[in-house]
Amino acid sequence: MLHTRSAARCTTCALQPACLEAEGCEQMLSAGTSLTSGWRMVRRGQPLYRAGDEFGNLYAVVSGSLKTVLFHNEGREQICGFPGVGDLVGMDGIDTGHHACDAVALEDTQVCVIPFNTLEQRCRQAATTQHHLLRLMSAEIVREQRFFMLLGRMSADERLASFLVAMSNKLSARGYSSSEFHLRMTREDIGNHLGMKLETVSRTFSKFQAQGWITVKQKHVALLDVAALRALSCQ
Numbered sequence: 001m002l003h004t005r006s007a008a009r010c011t012t013c014a015l016q017p018a019c020l021e022a023e024g025c026e027q028m029l030s031a032g033t034s035l036t037s038g039w040r041m042v043r044r045g046q047p048l049y050r051a052g053d054e055f056g057n058l059y060a061v062v063s064g065s066l067k068t069v070l071f072h073n074e075g076r077e078q079i080c081g082f083p084g085v086g087d088l089v090g091m092d093g094i095d096t097g098h099h100a101c102d103a104v105a106l107e108d109t110q111v112c113v114i115p116f117n118t119l120e121q122r123c124r125q126a127a128t129t130q131h132h133l134l135r136l137m138s139a140e141i142v143r144e145q146r147f148f149m150l151l152g153r154m155s156a157d158e159r160l161a162s163f164l165v166a167m168s169n170k171l172s173a174r175g176y177s178s179s180e181f182h183l184r185m186t187r188e189d190i191g192n193h194l195g196m197k198l199e200t201v202s203r204t205f206s207k208f209q210a211q212g213w214i215t216v217k218q219k220h221v222a223l224l225d226v227a228a229l230r231a232l233s234c235q
Contacts (some may be wrong), residue, residue: 013086013112035111035119042066044084047110048089048103055093057113061085064109065184067193068092069102079193081108081143082185086174088136088163106184112230122179159194160204168223180222 031188039062042048048059051071065084069077081103083089089111092100123130150162172178183190191201213225223229 013062013088034058035114035122037115037118039110039112042105042109042111043105044105044109048105048109049099050102051095051099053093053099055090055097055099055116057115058088058090058119059111059113061087061089062110064114065106066103066109067106067185067189069104071102073117077192079189080147082189082193084170084174085176087170091137091140091168108187124163156196156200156204157207158232159196160190160201160208161229163190163194163223164223165226165229165233168226178223179226181221181222183221 025027037057040048040059043066048066056157061083063085065082066089067079067082068089070080071077073079083103089103090099094116118128119133146162146166150159154162165185167181168178171181185193187201187205188198190196191198193199196204205214205216208229211228213223213228215222215224
């Protein structure tokens with residue numbers, strides 16, 4: 001269901017500079033100048049979109065989190081990422097006009113809907129908007145390059161450390177605590193994403209905890225020695 005009233009936490013959004021341009025979100029909506037057409041609520045376990053769906057919108061995560069999943073021909077899946085608050089989702093559909101992966105809610109998740117044709121029009125009108133979108137795409141390319149290095153070159157310790165440091169960096173950039181956070185994804189999901197078996201993920205979490213680098217209580221993680229984790233990571 002699409003709601004026409006925005007409830008976006010605009011200050012945490014990756015597209016905020018392009019969308020707001022120094023005006024309040026509600027002001028822009030009332031003036032009809034906002035990039036967003038409204039917002040959607042996606043319930044836990046439900047897809048925001050599926051691979052093969054026609055592309056028409058980008059989505060800015062307002063609350064909650066998702067996982068993006070690619071499927072191999074033989075049915076195997078690869079979790080590509082875990083977009084959270086402030087992240088932009090859906091760029092995988094720009095190339096072909098259809099989404100290349102699934103985006104599934106890990107919890108009840110609210111997204112701002114950004115029609116791509118509206119964004120394209122804004123880019124033609126304002127060089128700053130175009131520049132900001134290109135920066136977002138460039139950042140996504142860098143993230144994917146680091147991810148491929150992580151899968152191809154790193155040990156289990158380095159992979160999990162990189163994952164935790166990347167999570168910490170992203171939360172810090174969004175104005176949240178960089179040292180304590182809740183992992184909404186399962187350890188199976190983390191293992192799939194990092195190319196690690198479940199038992200290896202659990203063993204590495206336990207190792208980091210025994211070394212005094214982290215504490216783990218169910219899905220709540222506290223980073224006690226970020227410097228040690230960063231020294232292992234590719235961040």
